[in-house]
Amino acid sequence: MAITKTNFINYTRCKRFVALEEIHKEKLLADISYQDYKKEEDEDKLVELVGSMYETDSEDNEHDLINKENRYLEVMMKYYNEIELLVGDYVKEHFEGKTIYSKNNFYQECFDFNDNGLKYMCYVDVYNEQDDRINIIEVKATTTNKFLSLKYNHPKKDKYSIFLKKYNILYLKDEIEGYDILQEMPLKKYELGRSKLFDRYGLGKYVYDLAVQRFIIEGEYRESNNEDKLKNFHYYLGILNHEYVFDGTYEDNKPVYNPDANGNEIVTLIDLTKVTEEMQKMVYEDKQRLEEYIKLSDASPCKLGASCEYKKQTECKYFAPICGQIIPPKNSSLAYKRNGFGFKDEKGTRHKGLDLINEGYINMLDIPEAWITSKNHQIQRDTLVSQSEYINKDKIKIMFKQLKYPIYHLDFETFPCPLPRFKGEKPYMQSPFEFSLHIEREPGVCDKDKDNYVFLAPDHKDHREEMIKAMLKYMDPDQGTLFAQNVAFEKGRIKELSYIFPEYKEPLLKLYNRGFDLIWLLDTNSKLYQELGFSEEEAKTMNFYDYKMSGSFSIKKTLPVFTDLTYDNLEVRNGTMAIIEYASYPYMSKEEFKLKYDALVEYCKQDTWAMVAILDSLRKIVNK
Numbered sequence: 001m002a003i004t005k006t007n008f009i010n011y012t013r014c015k016r017f018v019a020l021e022e023i024h025k026e027k028l029l030a031d032i033s034y035q036d037y038k039k040e041e042d043e044d045k046l047v048e049l050v051g052s053m054y055e056t057d058s059e060d061n062e063h064d065l066i067n068k069e070n071r072y073l074e075v076m077m078k079y080y081n082e083i084e085l086l087v088g089d090y091v092k093e094h095f096e097g098k099t100i101y102s103k104n105n106f107y108q109e110c111f112d113f114n115d116n117g118l119k120y121m122c123y124v125d126v127y128n129e130q131d132d133r134i135n136i137i138e139v140k141a142t143t144t145n146k147f148l149s150l151k152y153n154h155p156k157k158d159k160y161s162i163f164l165k166k167y168n169i170l171y172l173k174d175e176i177e178g179y180d181i182l183q184e185m186p187l188k189k190y191e192l193g194r195s196k197l198f199d200r201y202g203l204g205k206y207v208y209d210l211a212v213q214r215f216i217i218e219g220e221y222r223e224s225n226n227e228d229k230l231k232n233f234h235y236y237l238g239i240l241n242h243e244y245v246f247d248g249t250y251e252d253n254k255p256v257y258n259p260d261a262n263g264n265e266i267v268t269l270i271d272l273t274k275v276t277e278e279m280q281k282m283v284y285e286d287k288q289r290l291e292e293y294i295k296l297s298d299a300s301p302c303k304l305g306a307s308c309e310y311k312k313q314t315e316c317k318y319f320a321p322i323c324g325q326i327i328p329p330k331n332s333s334l335a336y337k338r339n340g341f342g343f344k345d346e347k348g349t350r351h352k353g354l355d356l357i358n359e360g361y362i363n364m365l366d367i368p369e370a371w372i373t374s375k376n377h378q379i380q381r382d383t384l385v386s387q388s389e390y391i392n393k394d395k396i397k398i399m400f401k402q403l404k405y406p407i408y409h410l411d412f413e414t415f416p417c418p419l420p421r422f423k424g425e426k427p428y429m430q431s432p433f434e435f436s437l438h439i440e441r442e443p444g445v446c447d448k449d450k451d452n453y454v455f456l457a458p459d460h461k462d463h464r465e466e467m468i469k470a471m472l473k474y475m476d477p478d479q480g481t482l483f484a485q486n487v488a489f490e491k492g493r494i495k496e497l498s499y500i501f502p503e504y505k506e507p508l509l510k511l512y513n514r515g516f517d518l519i520w521l522l523d524t525n526s527k528l529y530q531e532l533g534f535s536e537e538e539a540k541t542m543n544f545y546d547y548k549m550s551g552s553f554s555i556k557k558t559l560p561v562f563t564d565l566t567y568d569n570l571e572v573r574n575g576t577m578a579i580i581e582y583a584s585y586p587y588m589s590k591e592e593f594k595l596k597y598d599a600l601v602e603y604c605k606q607d608t609w610a611m612v613a614i615l616d617s618l619r620k621i622v623n624k
């Protein structure tokens with residue numbers, strides 16, 4: 001049986017995973033062909049890429065799970081392949097010796113070893129061989145931001161990262177000779193940050209991936225009695241530099257990623273040689289478990305936990321169809337709002353997350369009432385018991401008075417492209433390609449069609465300036481309210497555009513300063529309500545809640561509570577689909593393009609019309 005790196009990572013999640021694979025006869029058969037290997041790795045890369053796209057999404061909306069077989073998603077693979085080539089090109093240019101890399105694994109360096117009847121194997125994204133050292137570089141479609149944001153400080157002093165960049169390589173500071181970490185942060189905090197690199201279901205997932213690769217490479221060398229050569233190996237991640245700003249240089253209509261004005265390269269390496277060495281014990285123990293699981297072949301349920309990666313893009317593929325079926329889709333114990341810390345029982349023990357499910361607290365009402373201390377949780381519970389809704393009309397009425405007319409109901413659709421496409425963009429920047437605007441001139445006065453303006457880029461060229469002009473044509477920056485669900489997202493895009501196009505900075509920043517969130521009316525905004533004279537407790541408490549919302553204030557959950565509108569009859573039904581259709585423009589026939597273009601217009605229009613409808617309905621309810 002062949003165990004690829006991706007298999008290794010999945011099979012060591014829990015004993016049930018391997019057994020379920022066996023039942024589905026997916027991968028446990030004999031050997032693995034190169035094509036199978038590639039398909040598996042590509043799927044894994046796709047999940048990683050799409051996951052990174054959503055990590056940058058400041059919207060709190062739930063994203064539909066990605067169907068990896070979807071042909072459109074494969075459109076995204078080209079970006080992953082480009083990142084791999086960029087890292088390969090960088091290493092070839094800056095490192096001595098021979099560099100082997102290719103977007104086709106077939107031409108990449110392969111390592112394998114046999115043990116206990118299993119063949120462990122991996123391909124290396126970028127392999128660099130010099131006289132006295134070998135550099136192994138694993139490419140990941142993530143950014144430096146995650147690593148550099150491991151920042152700490154002494155109280156009341158500046159924050160510092162645990163990494164330092166030297167010659168475009170990030171090094172852990174304790175590995176730099178003579179570096180005085182204590183001047184920047186207490187050692188305990190540094191160690192806390194460093195320990196996060198070992199969390200294989202958190203930031204450490206990239207490091208763990210590299211450590212498994214190292215384990216397989218070392219296995220091959222040990223098998224051939226060449227252990228002495230292992231000291232020459234160095235292990236790196238090759239990722240995108242989040243600080244890189246594209247200067248807009250193109251050759252043959254393709255972006256050329258020269259170093260930017262601040263000397264930043266688009267890719268950066270992270271030296272993880274020492275960390276992956278420390279991780280070998282963990283990988284070895286995981287290998288023992290894996291072999292045990294294969295022998296056991298036990299598909300009985302396991303405790304749910306970190307290994308399920310619940311609600312992450314990397315969620316275990318068996319969670320939704322099998323193991324997670326125990327969790328009801330509505331009003332489960334996990335649907336209590338902002339409940340990361342869980343509940344404290346009578347003895348002071350905390351119960352949280354998937355442990356609640358493991359312990360049998362499955363439905364919202366399974367949580368003993370004595371454990372509920374937050375007013376918001378009590379409201380959720382009470383409305384569920386009485387199958388009703390809660391409303392604080394006073395708070396909502398006062399917030400309504402803060403709205404200035406006209407109300408500009410605005411929604412952007414954005415493409416968080418891994419590689420910047422236009423001047424001024426950074427990796428994964430949310431690049432707007434569409435907006436819908438409904439203008440409500442007076443309370444309740446807004447026509448679905450006549451008061452709507454949609455701008456949608458007709459191709460993949462840079463249409464940002466046209467978009468700004470269209471926005472400023474319809475929105476007066478000196479009056480009214482910029483209104484959105486999660487307005488921070490719309491404001492963020494407007495601010496970015498104001499930096500990239502300084503000639504529009506003044507009106508754009510005026511719009512930015514007029515932002516107002518639908519969430520402030522329905523849920524709350526503690527600071528704002530306290531400024532309006534409400535007590536801290538009342539300001540923290542939600543304004544409106546219906547048990548059908550199941551703990552969420554996303555438009556998908558609030559829309560059916562207030563209106564009969566639905567997204568179900570639309571061809572494009574969510575933000576993920578909008579991105580996919582936009583990304584697929586170049587692959588569409590003329591007829592298909594026309595259909596999809598109209599579908600994108602309808603979808604975005606529905607987003608802003610939904611806000612108009614919810615606002616109108618809420619206004620009527622509080623004025624009854």
Ligand code: SF4
Pocket residue numbers: 013014015016017020302303304305307308316317318319323324
């Ligand atoms: S969902 Fe969780 S418990 Fe189920 S197979 Fe996956 S990791 Fe194991």
